[in-house]
Amino acid sequence: MDYLLSQRAGLGDSSFYVYNETLIQSNIEQFKSVPYRNFGIHFASMANDNPVLLKMLQANGFGIFVNSRKHMKLALDCGFxxxxxxxxxxxxxxxxxxxxxxxxxxxxxxxxxxxxxxxxxxxxxxxxxxxxxxxxxxxxxxxxxxxxxxxxxxxxxxxxxxxxxxxxxxxxxxxxxxxxxxxxxxxxxxxxxxxxxxxxxxxxxxxxxxxxxxxxxxxxxxxxxxxxxxxxxxxxxxxxxxxxxxxxxxGRSMFGNCAYFFTQVSDIKERPDRILVCCDSSASLIPRAMFYEDYNPVEVYNSRSTEWYSKPVDVVGSTTYSRDFMAKGLKLPVVRVGDWLKFDFAGSYCYSMITRFLGQAMPPEYLQRLDGSFELIRAGESYFDQNVSMWTSEEIASGETHRHKIKKVIYSGESQHHKLEILETESYGIGLFLDGRIQHLEKDEYIYSESIIHPVASGLKGDNLNALVVGGGPGGAIRELLKHRRFAHITQVEIDAGIITLTKQYLPHIAQGYHDDERVNIVIDDIVSFARETTQRYDFIIYDISEPLSDSPAANLFTESLICNLKDILTEQGALVTWAGSIGPLSSELAKKINQLWKKVFPYTERFMSHPQSYGTSWLTVAGSNAYLGLSELSREAIDDYCEQNIDGALKLYDGMTHQHMFALPKDVRSLLDDDYITTKSDIISHQINPAREEYI
Structure with missing residues (x-):
């Protein structure tokens, strides 16, 4: 909840509703528990007309009671x-x-x-x-x-x-x-x-x-x-x-106790007999009191104040309507501008009764799912930065951003580890965004997925290979890995089960059913613990995680000690591959650090590039190995023969010619990474490992 509040704080039109699926399910079970055998439950749609909530009731065998043409159509559209x-x-x-x-x-x-x-x-x-x-x-x-x-x-x-x-x-x-x-x-x-x-x-x-x-x-x-x-x-x-x-x-008893209305304090006035706390909202947005003179219970969310007002507190809206009272006569702790107020019992006859009177923007509605994630179930209105809200924006370099126009927010929530979003972009289709940054977009995710797997997998030695995928929640990398007949076992270690659940539901075209493949074992764990405790040895480790930015959970996963632990669980001929981020004249710092870390830990390293257009920049991938693989020296004919004999399923990007071009780094990139880089066999330099294993990134 704190993350959701932080995202909406200070936006203007910051008010919103949030429902709790656990409480909803409890109410559903209560009504279903009536023991009379010839019994039906028909929810009164006037209490709440959110389609997501109505579909939950329909899925539980409920009927619906309507009193208008509009709600009758809504009920039919929701599957009743x-x-x-x-x-x-x-x-x-x-x-x-x-x-x-x-x-x-x-x-x-x-x-x-x-x-x-x-x-x-x-x-x-x-x-x-x-x-x-x-x-x-x-x-x-x-x-x-x-x-x-x-x-x-x-x-x-x-x-x-x-x-x-x-x-x-x-x-x-x-x-x-x-x-x-x-x-x-x-x-x-x-x-x-x-x-x-x-x-x-x-x-x-x-x-x-x-x-x-x-x-x-x-x-x-x-x-x-x-x-x-x-x-x-x-x-x-x-x-x-x-x-x-x-x-x-x-009606009210189905969702009433399952939702809260949140709004931010925008002003405080003191009067001789009371305190007026003004909010970035209005009684027109939680209007039960306007109809019933029945105020919702109110509390200051996560108040840290040790002082309480000695006078009764009235909560009022930010309008000129003299009767815009959202609550009266409260006993509250002292509040500050920016504090959040939480209105209880807001699930029925609240959003559905909102009036256009007073000109307030419609608030969004969120649903806190059983797993704790938050899903946007009805978008609100905003008259602040409305165009910006329809685009995603990622900084590539100082003074440079890459944006995608959003057609639809399919899912927006948060797990214990990430802000999770499934967005439909205008140009690249549906994709996964973590913490506001692109992970995969359907029209070109194959570039990323094929690039992180095939150039290294094609050069590994032996059969019945054992692979470890770190992260990889969407499943594109595992999908490509499964095309190689030589891989007998694949372990996926993903810390965030929400990513797997979400992409399985919304992005099945990426995973293509890998969850059900008998060769795949999915482990929900952090890689630090897993690498320390596993007794397995792996021929191929794929580091398919989000960027190690300072505010990202991945920031702790690019340390020298962890990468050394992963090196220790590789076989003698094994390799660890990771993308290293964007590479270009203005955006190379992260790639340079990861490249240097890999060179410090591994006896042999090789680098290659790919060009996923949706990321707005070229990307560097780095492979480290315990033995010399000579990936850059594999011929076009050798790769084409390997693909024909060892790969099942079509490849959109990778073949012999693509392989050679990926390893042919431009001169400026070679200079950015290492001034003495030359494209000959002698470039694959053996490095001494620092036994102190200092933290690097």
Whole structure:
């Protein structure tokens, strides 16, 4: 969470919602645990209309309750079958009624005239009736004579007559007993009244009791409720002589306690009787209070303050609307501009009720997945640097950047080790970005993947070879390695399981199923521990990790001690290959350091270049070995023969001619790397290893 907050801090329009999948799954299981066997759950879409969340419910077998054409279309688009969609509203116009019938969606009728319209459009159809259980039930705005919704008991004779005229079959009754009902007795009183009225419907198959459950689980005993409602329905079904289906329609109780709303403090005012804390937000963005005068609980996130305000605190929006209060009368620690406020119980009737009034930018919504990563599930608006937000930008050298225009954010989250993004770029398609930097883009990842594997693998000696891939989460390097028949075993050591999961889901074209290959063993571990503890020896180690920048987890993986440990687990004829970063007149420092480190550790080193266009610069790759391999001297014919005899599958880049060109480094590159570099056999110089193994990078 801290990483997500740091990314949004100071942006302007910094407010956002974040949902917790663990809490959502807990609520899903709670409702699924009702023991009554003929039971359905239909989530009330008015509470939250985020498609990602709706698809989670659909995948768990839930139905959905809608009251508009827009939400009916949304439900169908999210995969809900028509028979699992219940449409109930008031004053449904004829075009909408026709559309409901055409789509095969269930409908609950609210009035006599609505029933006549339905009968005219769909004679012989099946429907439900929305009941108003009148003044005998607990009095609130949802029931009784003051309510505008539903059919009164006194209107039922005419309802039955209209149904008979149009040969309609009334198979369901539908009620809504209130909102945030905490009294089990009050709720059951309404249930009993509903069942009593439902006795008047001869063809009854279903009773829909709506929702009304509170967000705060501590205020309502759902375990007791589900057992009582099950007993009631078993008794009722027995009395009716057939199983009557029970439907519940949770709204706020499904997501309400599963989300928070975050916003930054932008100003503090002191008044004689209170403190005003102003936020980069507005009540229009978390508007329950504007409708219900019911404020969300608020706390200062990760407050380090030891002082508390002696006066009550009101949280207000950054508008001129006099009633823009987001919370009132709070007891809070002293805050500073830039602190984050966290609003609890923000998962239902919050984002879905946002109003354009006051002109605030729509906030984004994130989902914290079960593995702790954060995924952007609905993009927000921003009126700050909007063009910049549609591009990625990487610095190649001082004063020089390389950018990609982004068409779509497919995934944005964070794991324990990285900020993870799957982005669709306009030019290069879908790709993986770690900590804001390109790792692979689909249209030219083959250049990188083939380059780090084939030039060295083709020159190794022997059969039944054993390979170790360090990192390599996306799988391109392993995909290429598996094309060589000579490799019998491949171990992948990847510290971040989130990368493997993410790329398996979103980038299957890169991995091409290597996870299921019997030759591959995937180990989730850090390479420092693995290299120290393994008893295996490897013919080929591929260092396929992110750049060792100062703020990157990879910064600790290019030390002399670790590279020496990896050298020690190589076979006598083995080699360790790594990319060394960009190489050019203005961007060679990292490549020079890695090249020097390899020359310091290994008796023999060789270097070659590749040119992945999506990176915006040429890249250097360095191979270190315990024995002389002579990779640069392999002929075009020898490589072509090797590929024909030992490689299965097509290669887009690599062949004999490409191999020779890769090792033919330009003069300026040779000069950057080593002033005495010459392109003859004598260039493969034997180096003495420093036994002190000092840290180098």
């Amino acid at each position: 079958s028509p028979e699992l969609i219940i449409f109930a509203s008031t004053g449904i116009c004829e075009p909408t009624m026709r559309l409901i019938i055409e789509k095969g969606v269930q409908i609950n009728i609210d009035s006599r005239d609505q029933l006549k319209l339905y009968g005219k459009l769909n004679p012989g159809g099946e429907i439900g009736i929305r009941l108003n259980i009148d003044e005998k039930s607990k009095n609130n705005i949802f029931t009784g004579l003051e309510s505008r919704i539903g059919v009164l008991e006194s209107e039922l004779p005419e309802i039955f007559a209209i149904a008979d005229r149009h040969q309609l079959k009334i198979t369901g009754t539908h009620v809504y007993l209130g909102t945030d009902v905490t009294s089990l007795d009050d709720l059951l009183e309404g249930v009993d009244r509903t069942l009593a009225l439902s006795n008047r419907f001869a063809d009854l198959e279903c009773v829909d009791l709506g929702g009304g459950f509170p967000i705060d689980k501590s205020r309502f005993d759902f375990e007791q409720y589900k057992q009582i409602i099950t007993d009631r329905m078993v008794q009722y079904s027995s009395a009716r002589g057939r199983d009557i289906k029970l439907v519940l329609e949770p």
